[in-house]
Amino acid sequence: MAVNTKTAVMTKLQARLxxxxxxxxxxxxxxxxxxxxxxNDYYIRVAITMCIxxxxxxxxxxxxxxxxxxxxxxxxxxxxxxxxxxLMVKAHWNWWLAVLVAxxxxxxxxxxxxxxxLRVKGAYFAILNFGFLMVVRHxxxxxxxxxxxxxxxxxxxxxxxxxxxxxxxLPSFFYLGLCLLVLTIIVFYRLExxxxxxxxxxxxxxxxxTEAVGVNIMRYKxxxxxxxxxxxxxxxxxxxxVQHFIxxxxxxxxxxLYLVLYPVVGGLMSFRGPIWGVVFLxxxxxxxxxxxxxxxxxxxxxxxxxxxxxxxxxxxxxxxxPARAMALYNKLRKVRPKEVEExxxx
Amino acid sequence: MEQNxxxxxxxxxxxxxxxxxxxALGLSLVFGIxxxxxxxxxxxxxxxxFGIWWFYAEHNVNFILSLVLTMAxxxxxxxxxxxxxxxxxxxxxxxxxxxxxxxxxxxxxxVATGWGFLDKAIPTPGIEEGVVTFLGATISRERLFVILxxxxxxxxxxxxxxxxxxxxxxxxxxxxxxxxxxxGISINAAGSMAMSVGCGIAAMAxxxxxxxxxxxxxxxxxxxxxxxxxxxxxxxGSLPGTILGGFIVGFTDSFGSTYLSSTLANMIIFLVLIxxxxxxxxxxxxxxx
Amino acid sequence: MPLLELRGLSKAFGGLxxxxxxxMDVNEGEIRGLIGPNGAGKSTLFSVVxxxxxxxxxxxxxxxxxxxxxxxxxxxxxxxxxxxxATILFHQLTVMENVTAAVHIKANVGLVGGLFNLPSTxxxxxxxxxxxKEIIEFMKLGELTEMxxxxxxxGYQRALGVAVALAAEPKMVMLDEPVTGMxxxxxxxxxxxxxxxxxxxxISVLLVEHTMRAVMGLCERITVxxxxxxxxxxxxxxxxxxPAVIEAYLGAEA
Numbered sequence: 001m002a003v004n005t006k007t008a009v010m011t012k013l014q015a016r017l018x019x020x021x022x023x024x025x026x027x028x029x030x031x032x033x034x035x036x037x038x039x040n041d042y043y044i045r046v047a048i049t050m051c052i053x054x055x056x057x058x059x060x061x062x063x064x065x066x067x068x069x070x071x072x073x074x075x076x077x078x079x080x081x082x083x084x085x086x087l088m089v090k091a092h093w094n095w096w097l098a099v100l101v102a103x104x105x106x107x108x109x110x111x112x113x114x115x116x117x118l119r120v121k122g123a124y125f126a127i128l129n130f131g132f133l134m135v136v137r138h139x140x141x142x143x144x145x146x147x148x149x150x151x152x153x154x155x156x157x158x159x160x161x162x163x164x165x166x167x168x169x170l171p172s173f174f175y176l177g178l179c180l181l182v183l184t185i186i187v188f189y190r191l192e193x194x195x196x197x198x199x200x201x202x203x204x205x206x207x208x209x210t211e212a213v214g215v216n217i218m219r220y221k222x223x224x225x226x227x228x229x230x231x232x233x234x235x236x237x238x239x240x241x242v243q244h245f246i247x248x249x250x251x252x253x254x255x256x257l258y259l260v261l262y263p264v265v266g267g268l269m270s271f272r273g274p275i276w277g278v279v280f281l282x283x284x285x286x287x288x289x290x291x292x293x294x295x296x297x298x299x300x301x302x303x304x305x306x307x308x309x310x311x312x313x314x315x316x317x318x319x320x321x322p323a324r325a326m327a328l329y330n331k332l333r334k335v336r337p338k339e340v341e342e343x344x345x346x
Numbered sequence: 347m348e349q350n351x352x353x354x355x356x357x358x359x360x361x362x363x364x365x366x367x368x369x370a371l372g373l374s375l376v377f378g379i380x381x382x383x384x385x386x387x388x389x390x391x392x393x394x395x396f397g398i399w400w401f402y403a404e405h406n407v408n409f410i411l412s413l414v415l416t417m418a419x420x421x422x423x424x425x426x427x428x429x430x431x432x433x434x435x436x437x438x439x440x441x442x443x444x445x446x447x448x449x450x451x452x453x454x455x456x457v458a459t460g461w462g463f464l465d466k467a468i469p470t471p472g473i474e475e476g477v478v479t480f481l482g483a484t485i486s487r488e489r490l491f492v493i494l495x496x497x498x499x500x501x502x503x504x505x506x507x508x509x510x511x512x513x514x515x516x517x518x519x520x521x522x523x524x525x526x527x528x529x530g531i532s533i534n535a536a537g538s539m540a541m542s543v544g545c546g547i548a549a550m551a552x553x554x555x556x557x558x559x560x561x562x563x564x565x566x567x568x569x570x571x572x573x574x575x576x577x578x579x580x581x582x583g584s585l586p587g588t589i590l591g592g593f594i595v596g597f598t599d600s601f602g603s604t605y606l607s608s609t610l611a612n613m614i615i616f617l618v619l620i621x622x623x624x625x626x627x628x629x630x631x632x633x634x635x
Numbered sequence: 636m637p638l639l640e641l642r643g644l645s646k647a648f649g650g651l652x653x654x655x656x657x658x659m660d661v662n663e664g665e666i667r668g669l670i671g672p673n674g675a676g677k678s679t680l681f682s683v684v685x686x687x688x689x690x691x692x693x694x695x696x697x698x699x700x701x702x703x704x705x706x707x708x709x710x711x712x713x714x715x716x717x718x719x720x721a722t723i724l725f726h727q728l729t730v731m732e733n734v735t736a737a738v739h740i741k742a743n744v745g746l747v748g749g750l751f752n753l754p755s756t757x758x759x760x761x762x763x764x765x766x767x768k769e770i771i772e773f774m775k776l777g778e779l780t781e782m783x784x785x786x787x788x789x790g791y792q793r794a795l796g797v798a799v800a801l802a803a804e805p806k807m808v809m810l811d812e813p814v815t816g817m818x819x820x821x822x823x824x825x826x827x828x829x830x831x832x833x834x835x836x837x838i839s840v841l842l843v844e845h846t847m848r849a850v851m852g853l854c855e856r857i858t859v860x861x862x863x864x865x866x867x868x869x870x871x872x873x874x875x876x877x878p879a880v881i882e883a884y885l886g887a888e889a
Contacts, residue, residue: 069443
């Protein structure tokens with residue numbers, strides 16, 4: 001008996017310590033060490049932005065498994081940002097309490113809205129989400145007394161000190177953001193690997209068949225929709241205190257297009273694709289700036305072109321490049337010897 | 347006085363509706379034949395606006411000639427887009443959508459880089475400035491001109507679709523692409539035609555809007571959203587539906603803006619969309635695809 | 636009491652009537668065939684009964700309960716499961732994943748369960764995997780568990796389709812063209828499996844098929860449709876001698 005359990009535990013450990021997990025762990029550790037190596041404020045800001053978009057894109061993938069492009073996340077981020085900001089600025093709430101509301105508000109809105117919006121699928125669903133984005137933006141503008149109108153909300157404080165940690169410096173923000181990203185990754189990865197995730201994938205591949213075996217599609221999609229809204233709200237509150245300022249224009253059409261850009265370029269066929277998409281496309285401009293004569297205004301042209309190229313030639317995204325290259329290499333290698341054999345045979 | 351405002355709002359509603367319908371019909375036509383939604387349609391519209399600005403405002407070419415040139419050039423852009431990009435994704439809605447996003451970035455930023463992001467105004471097209479009084483309501487000559495041009499364009503589109511060989515080819519392909527192919531109508535040809543016509547009239551909508559409002563590289567976003575609402579309301583792939591949807595959105599916009607605010611008007615449009623979709627998930631005249 | 640009862644079931648799409656006032660009873664333990672020329676309305680009937688279309692008239696009762704107009708997943712949870720005509724499968728999942736995903740009714744894992752891996756969740760997953768393995772063995776797909784559904788040969792794909800339906804713990808399965816496109820050997824294997832579904836698993840079968848060999852060989856009773864109406868019902872012998880059936884298939888001459 002004891003031997004059996006020991007073998008079982010050892011096999012489990014071996015599975016856990018597979019190269020993938022070790023690689024992921026190394027990456028996380030390196031990420032945490034980043035501010036000690038890089039002292040440039042600008043780069044740390046970029047890293048913070050990567051954390052924010054990382055959270056959004058990881059969430060985006062969950063609904064994509066079920067075949068839906070959940071482009072409305074910036075609206076939920078806005079709801080979270082405004083809720084948190086208002087509580088902190090007008091009612092002097094502690095950040096750590098405000099963030100709970102920032103998580104709950106978008107989740108509630110998603111719960112109500114989802115029942116209607118999730119009745120439709122595919123492009124209709126995406127379009128409704130764009131419409132929702134527009135409506136939410138108008139809410140901030142329509143009641144300036146409450147939401148500050150076009151001027152937005154300023155003087156949003158940093159998170160309050162907690163357990164000896166003070167938040168105000170960029171590195172401290174980065175650590176918080178990174179923790180948020182790691183938490184998001186753990187949550188969404190577990191979900192994807194569980195039977196819930198399997199059901200979502202099944203829904204994305206053959207929704208009628210899933211219905212025919214008894215799956216209540218609305219319930220599954222709604223759960224994902226609400227969860228994504230929740231995380232978007234949290235990251236919105238985080239964003240508000242990093243920038244110390246928010247206005248309605250931060251959360252509209254353009255961010256939702258980026259929400260499509262990053263995951264698709266990274267690769268929506270694997271879990272890590274969206275994250276790598278964020279990292280690559282945010283690191284790229286840093287490299288491009290070094291090129292003499294480079295005009296940052298053409299950045300969207302470059303991004304758009306990369307997206308088009310990926311869609312046409314590399315639909316599984318950049319993360320599939322190594323595998324594709326290997327396959328191509330193997331193909332080239334194997335053809336020659338085989339040809340020779342075939343011609344040599346009598 | 348009260349009656350004046352109502353009449354004014356109605357006339358404004360017509361103008362907004364006609365321009366929107368023209369724009370949305372282009373989107374609908376492309377969808378009907380290629381079964382993709384060209385999200386870059388808003389940028390096509392914007393190119394129309396910039397076209398008229400470049401030819402007419404910057405280089406003083408005759409307005410009508412500028413209009414024709416712009417439409418032709420943008421229609422050409424549409425043909426290129428269809429051949430090199432959209433053809434591959436025919437029938438794949440989501441992939442087509444993602445591809446469009448890439449094109450939005452490229453087109454928008456190209457124009458912004460080339461000509462800056464500030465608003466540009468276009469002088470009144472060769473008509474005397476001023477207003478016309480009609481049944482006690484005043485409407486600027488500009489707006490009247492826009493309505494007239496839009497009506498002419500829609501009549502032209504109707505004739506093209508119903509009375510010409512090309513129109514028949516497009517309609518056949520939209521109804522049943524395989525059957526049409528058996529009759530010798532290549533779906534690629536139909537797709538090209540649809541894109542060129544669709545982009546042409548979108549460009550015209552951009553020209554008309556540009557003459558009345560201002561032109562900037564980001565002007566395509568809101569009209570696109572309104573057009574999407576329009577085609578969903580009316581039912582995807584249904585041209586009459588698009589027209590009906592266009593009137594609903596245009597008049598809601600006009601009345602909402604006059605009596606409430608343009609902000610609230612937009613919200614109401616969205617709520618109307620949701621309400622209709624709850625009752626009829628495929629829009630008024632939509633069919634399963 | 637029949638397991639499945641259709642009373643005056645109708646479905647019209649705008650002006651086109653696809654199914655017209657069909658009465659039909661399928662008893663427990665039966666293997667019933669539903670045949671008819673192309674366009675007779677058989678697949679529409681399937682879709683209406685299983686909840687994918689709402690009927691424009693009539694009623695459907697299953698196991699004594701009125702299921703008219705219920706949603707497909709609710710009908711499935713009551714024990715009536717259908718397959719689809721084209722090879723509709725979870726193409727990018729493996730055979731094992733296909734069937735495991737289909738074990739849903741008693742193994743429904745939600746957001747909370749999936750995230751926290753509660754003991755109840757683990758039980759459900761174990762149940763799903765166990766049942767999936769049993770069904771895969773039953774349908775003779777044991778060698779192929781790790782293959783992706785998309786890469787299976789046609790015959791195995793159809794078998795997988797049936798396996799997926801079985802995973803949903805049905806009392807009755809509605810098989811839509813289970814042997815279409817198969818050669819004689821594959822047909823015999825599938826026919827044997829369908830018989831075993833009835834005898835060993837106690838699941839009743841209603842099937843739509845064009846391949847007469849399979850229909851005549853499998854079904855004790857056959858219902859014939861044409862132009863949306865039921866035109867005949869009886870044993871294979873009776874059906875093959877029925878003049879109305881013969882005319883429907885050959886068409887009215889002159």
